Amino acid sequence: MADDVFKALADPTRRRILDELVERDGQTLFEICARLVTKHGLGLSRQAVSQHLAVLESAGLVHVRRQGRYRFHDLDTGPLEHIAARWLTPDRPESTP
Amino acid sequence: MADDVFKALADPTRRRILDELVERDGQTLFEICARLVTKHGLGLSRQAVSQHLAVLESAGLVHVRRQGRYRFHDLDTGPLEHIAARWLTPDRPESTP
DNA sequence: ACGATAGGCAAGTGACGGCTTGCCCATCAA
C-alpha cells in the first residue's frame, strides 16, 4: 500500500503533476500536459502523462472522475499525511524540537 | 535536494534500513546486514547494503561517524519532516480534518 | 609480524521504469 506511494513519488514528473493538481483540482489530461510543457518546459507526450497519472491513481494519490468524454483528476493528499510518521517516532530528539 | 530523499525512499530495502536505524541508532554495516537477513529474511550481500547506505547518506538521511575500523550509521529524520508539506497546503480540506 | 575483521572500489549483469510510436475506441458538434 504505502510502497506504491513511495514509488509514485519517486519520479520528478509525477511530483510536478501533484504540484499542478494542488494548484487547481479537477484538471483533465490535456490541461496537465499543457501545463507541464508551458510552465516547466517538459517535452513529454500525452501518453507519458497518462501513464504517470495511472501510477498516481494506483497509489491513491489521484482520483479520477469521468464525465462524458472527459476525465477529471482530483488530488487526494490522504496517503501523504502519515508517510514519514513511520520513522518520526515521538521519542526521537530530531522530531521534537 | 529533496529529489534525493524521494529517490532514497523509493526502494523497499532502504526503507527497511531506516526501520532498523530508528530502532537502534549507531549500527555498523554488518549489524544492519545481519538484521536484514535474520529479521526480514532478505538475502542480500554486504555490498548491496553498503550501496544502499551510500544512497541514504547522500540524501542526508543517514550520517556516518567513523571510529577506528568501524563505521557507525546514525539516522537523521530531518529531511523527512517536511517532505509531504509541499502538497499539504493548509487550505485543502483533506489536510484539515 | 601475521591473520582476522570491517569496509571500499570498480566492472559486469539482469531487470524494471519512463517514454515513444502506432493504432483503436468513445463522445460531442456540425
Add this chain to the structure above:
DNA sequence: TTGATGGGCAAGCCGTCACTTGCCTATCGT
C-alpha cells in the same frame, strides 16, 4: 452521419537501478 476531440491499449527502445563478483585497503588482536 461525418469529422474532430479526449483518451486507451500494446509493443518496443533505452536508460537507470539493484545486485553480484572479485580484488584491494585499513585497523585490531595475539
